[in-house]
Amino acid sequence: AEKGGYKTYVMEVKGSRVxxxxxxxxxxxxxxxxxxxxxxxxxxxxxxxxxIMPE
Structure with missing residues (x-):
């Protein structure tokens, strides 16, 4: 990213039926x-x- 952005962003979301x-x-x-x-x-x-990938 050139100015303050993201090249790669990884997150995990937990919860019921996510x-x-x-x-x-x-x-x-x-x-x-x-x-x-x-x-x-x-x-x-x-x-x-x-x-989107299941655990």
Whole structure:
């Protein structure tokens, strides 16, 4: 990551039926935003790959 972002982020979620609630979130997610430093209002796009794995 260039400025304050994450290149890799790993987390563990525990609880009742967590896998069944999150299993369909696997895949590539796209985030679009207009940074405060963008003077021409252009949209910047980032992607994140999400993997949901049962214990």
């Amino acid at each position: 896998y069944s609630k999150l299993k369909y979130e696997s895949g590539v997610h796209r985030v679009q935003r207009v940074p405060q430093t963008e003077t021409q209002g252009r949209v910047h796009t980032s992607t994140a790959t999400v993997a």
